[in-house]
Amino acid sequence: MIRIKRPDLKVGEKTKINQDNLEILLIYLGADRFLAFDNRCPHLGCDLSKYGVLIRDELVCQCHFSHFSIFSGKPIKGAAKKPIKIYNVKIDGDYLIIGQ
Ligand code: FES
Numbered sequence: 001m002i003r004i005k006r007p008d009l010k011v012g013e014k015t016k017i018n019q020d021n022l023e024i025l026l027i028y029l030g031a032d033r034f035l036a037f038d039n040r041c042p043h044l045g046c047d048l049s050k051y052g053v054l055i056r057d058e059l060v061c062q063c064h065f066s067h068f069s070i071f072s073g074k075p076i077k078g079a080a081k082k083p084i085k086i087y088n089v090k091i092d093g094d095y096l097i098i099g100q
Pocket of ligand 1: 080
């Protein structure tokens with residue numbers, strides 16, 4: 001679990017968090033809702049802060065167009081066979097707590 005200062009993101013913006021040997025992709029959905037994933041695609045490790053896009057309820061890695069469910073992390077289509085790790089995000093004042 002990590003605790004970070006809440007980044008100043010616009011709706012739909014994403015950022016990469018590096019802390020405690022974790023590399024996390026954080027996406028702001030608006031209305032105090034965030035999504036967090038491992039920042040490395042489970043297919044061949046592309047940097048999702050650069051190549052990841054959110055399309056409705058799927059995270060898509062544009063390196064080889066793998067689609068992952070934002071709810072389960074499971075691969076839906078494309079090259080990836082392994083799921084992507086999803087983290088819970090809780091808001092604690094000006095901070096975010098990102099955990100398993
Ligand atoms: S590295 Fe993401 S789909 Fe291949």
